[in-house]
Amino acid sequence: MEQKVWDMAIVGSGPAGLTAAIYAVRGGASVVVLAGEKWGGQLMSTTLVENFPGFAEGIQGPDLMLAMRKQAERLGVAVLEKNVTQVDFKQKPFSLVSGDEKFLSRVVVIAAGASTLWLDVPGEQELIGRGVSSCAPCDAFFFKDKKVAVVGGGDSAMEEALVLAKFASEVTIIHRRDAFRASQAMQEKVLANPKIKVIWNTEVVKVNGKEKVESLTLKNNQTNQESDLVIEGVFVAVGHKPESDLFKDLIEMDERGYVTCQQINHFTTATNIPGVFVSGDVFDKQYKQAITAAGSGCMAAMDALVYLDNQEAVGQNDSHV
Numbered sequence: 076m077e078q079k080v081w082d083m084a085i086v087g088s089g090p091a092g093l094t095a096a097i098y099a100v101r102g103g104a105s106v107v108v109l110a111g112e113k114w115g116g117q118l119m120s121t122t123l124v125e126n127f128p129g130f131a132e133g134i135q136g137p138d139l140m141l142a143m144r145k146q147a148e149r150l151g152v153a154v155l156e157k158n159v160t161q162v163d164f165k166q167k168p169f170s171l172v173s174g175d176e177k178f179l180s181r182v183v184v185i186a187a188g189a190s191t192l193w194l195d196v197p198g199e200q201e202l203i204g205r206g207v208s209s210c211a212p213c214d215a216f217f218f219k220d221k222k223v224a225v226v227g228g229g230d231s232a233m234e235e236a237l238v239l240a241k242f243a244s245e246v247t248i249i250h251r252r253d254a255f256r257a258s259q260a261m262q263e264k265v266l267a268n269p270k271i272k273v274i275w276n277t278e279v280v281k282v283n284g285k286e287k288v289e290s291l292t293l294k295n296n297q298t299n300q301e302s303d304l305v306i307e308g309v310f311v312a313v314g315h316k317p318e319s320d321l322f323k324d325l326i327e328m329d330e331r332g333y334v335t336c337q338q339i340n341h342f343t344t345a346t347n348i349p350g351v352f353v354s355g356d357v358f359d360k361q362y363k364q365a366i367t368a369a370g371s372g373c374m375a376a377m378d379a380l381v382y383l384d385n386q387e388a389v390g391q392n393d394s395h396v
Contacts, residue, residue: 082104084169085099086185086187091372094370097147097150097376098372098373102203104383106151108152114144114156116368117191120204126208127139128366159321165250182383185346186376199282202284206284211225220242223247224291224308228252232312232313233261236367237264249293251276274304290303317331350379350382354368356368
């Protein structure tokens with residue numbers, strides 16, 4: 076029996092992937108989402124989301140993702156909880172392998188997301204969503220008039236601290252070196268803010284608390300002296316890792332592994348491979364929000380639909396149009 080060729084295969088099932096799926100199927104395409112065994116992206120480990128439009132009282136992260144999935148499936152999208160282990164972009168249709176199964180598709184949208192780099196210290200994972208966070212724009216409001224800490228020394232850490240300073244009573248930046256690596260402009264903003272103080276040459280060795288974060292155990296890496304910092308929230312800002320290893324050496328990426336977009340005619344989400352598009356945190360180094368991921372998923376789907384239409388018009392010519 077001849078194998079089915081999908082119009083669009085989407086790798087990833089966070090806000091970017093599921094939004095792309097909804098737009099694509101509404102545009103008349105047959106769509107399969109290879110969602111991963113752990114589907115739903117970073118929002119599956121998030122608690123209350125209050126900054127996604129349309130939910131006046133907020134919504135739990137997993138509930139938001141389940142609603143997106145149900146919407147996609149109701150419209151006819153096949154959402155399969157399968158990990159993609161191999162891809163072939165050298166010939167059309169593209170092929171994506173999961174275990175002993177192969178999926179063929181005319182276009183592919185990469186929406187594999189990114190994962191937070193955590194500190195990997197005792198207590199951290201147990202208290203995610205209960206005082207441990209990696210997104211100040213998402214969670215700062217919950218720490219109004221409370222003492223919080225930010226771990227990191229780059230621009231992301233500076234941005235987290237500045238957002239938190241609008242709500243928290245005190246923000247302590249904990250940095251393992253004696254100087255920030257953030258831009259000078261960001262450093263000046265942080266160091267000029269009276270609510271923000273810095274602890275240098277220091278690492279977090281433990282997050283303490285039972286039901287919620289109560290304190291951090293810190294270690295000065297010059298003296299090895301340990302101390303406790305009483306806080307109610309800690310924001311980890313030591314970086315993100317784009318989930319792009321699967322596509323290494325196949326499509327263009329920057330030095331950090333973020334897939335790079337190509338501005339090709341009206342396509343703004345195209346990669347260097349004709350017919351392969353990208354959306355969400357696997358390429359977004361700047362915003363990293365659910366709503367921006369969803370927006371880029373919409374853009375990638377619309378670009379891909381135009382590409383499919385143009386391919387039909389030119390008889391499956393594989394060049395960008």
